[in-house]
Amino acid sequence: MGPTERTKVPATRMEDTVTNTQITLVQIDNYGPxxxxxxxxxxxxxxxxxSRLFADLAQFIGxxxxxxxxxxxxxxxxxxxxxxRADHHTLQESIRNRYPVTVSLGIGVDSRPSEALEDATERLQRAGSAQDSDRREVFSGSFREPTAGDDLQIAHFDVNDATEKYTDRLNEFDSFIQIEHxxxxxxxxMRESHGALSFFVGGDNIIAVCPELNSGNYRDAIDHVADAVDVQLxxxxxxxxxxxxxxxxxxxxLEDCRYEGTAVEFAAGHATAGD
Ligand SMILES: Nc1nc2c(ncn2[C@@H]2O[C@H](COP(=O)(O)OP(=O)(O)OP(=O)(O)O)[C@@H](O)[C@H]2O)c(=O)[nH]1
Known part of the structure; x- marks a missing residue:
């Protein structure tokens, strides 16, 4: 199968996979001053x-x-x-060559994304403060073996009917408040229950980097948000x-959810043993 093909799989199959997340914390050096x-x-x-630095990072890393x-x-x-390691060094060098600021990189690996980020963060914090003028371009990390053969789990959340409920009815600021809630x-x-890291990526979309979770875990998360703030995901x-x-x-x-009217669907991004 090509790298972007996928197979729809039952949730029980997903629970057999081994997940490991490599997280890189990118911190601008001494940016406040x-x-x-x-x-x-x-x-x-x-x-x-x-925003240009983010765009460049998205291009390089993407x-x-x-x-x-x-x-x-x-x-x-x-x-x-x-x-x-080599990719990360090139990234750091490329920013130094093109921007008036430099970046430090901390890299961590763990089955729980929050633990991987914790490790990445501690590596920078041990080297000094984000606002030390003499702490520049820290490079410290443990890297996941490229041959490890383990997997990542990524969840793409979306607000149900955001266009009809918010965008076409409310002014942009009030829509934004609903989505932000x-x-x-x-x-x-997701952080407190599972050590997952969730990020707003625009519109009504949130991408979460997760450990191995099952469909019940995701249903509970969706129910929790609906009960707490009346936003349906x-x-x-x-x-x-x-x-x-x-x-x-x-x-x-997520397209399968739309097509089938379901709240949670799983898919694998590559062939797994037995496919
Ligand atoms: N970052 C990102 N944003 C998206 C994506 N798909 C849609 N959006 C954003 O989300 C907004 C709403 O689009 P939808 O989620 O398709 O619309 P909806 O009204 O919520 O409809 P349903 O999701 O089908 O319930 C769009 O205007 C985009 O800004 C995506 O894959 N990634």
Whole structure:
């Protein structure tokens, strides 16, 4: 099968896979002081720099089948299964060559995404503060073996009928509040219950990097958000060796939800033994 093909599989099959997530924390070095040196810089210039840096990271990491999320822009979280030491060095060098700022990279691997991020973060924190002027371009990581053959699980959540309920009825700010409420509740629940990391990616979409979860876990998450803030979600869940493979399978599973009117669907992003 090609790398972007997928097979729809029952949830029970997904529980047999071994997941391991490699997380890279990208942190702009000494950014706070830079934003006010020698005096405060124009806000839209900072916004331009941040969004261009995110776009460049998305291009670089995406072309290697990884995912990156903008989170707070001065710190960004990437899922980098499939990217090794050399790729990370090239990324750091390329930013240094083209931007007025540099970035530090911490890399961690764990079956729980939150633990992988914790490890990645500790590596940077041990080297000094984000605002130490002499802490630059930290590079510290453990990398997942490319031959490990393990999988990632990525869940693509979407608000049901957001266009009809919000976009076509409410002004943009009130629509945004509704979507943000759903996001805040989901991200907290998934983090606290499962060590999953959920990121708002635009529109009404949230992508979560998850450990091995089953369909009951996802139903509980959806029910929790509906009960807490009255936002109705559906989710496509994908597995694969790279974030792109898993995330692309998740998008197809989400289409299956739309087609079948279900709340949770699973798909595998590559052939598994026995297929
Ligand atoms: N990042 C991202 N955003 C998307 C994607 N698909 C849709 N969107 C965004 O989500 C918005 C709403 O689109 P839909 O989710 O298809 O619309 P909906 O009204 O909620 O309809 P249903 O999802 O079918 O219930 C769009 O305007 C896009 O901004 C996607 O795959 N990725």
């Amino acid at each position: 830079w934003t006010v040196s020698p005096e405060p810089r124009r806000e839209m210039d900072l916004q331009t720099l941040q 072309s290697r089948d990884g995912y990156v999320f903008f989170t707070r822009f001065d710190n960004m979280v990437a899922v980098t299964n499939g990217m090794g 759903g996001y805040a509740e989901l991200m907290r629940y 559906k989710v496509g869940v994908g597995t694969g060796e790279t974030p792109h493979e898993a995330g692309f399978a998740a998008k197809h599973a």
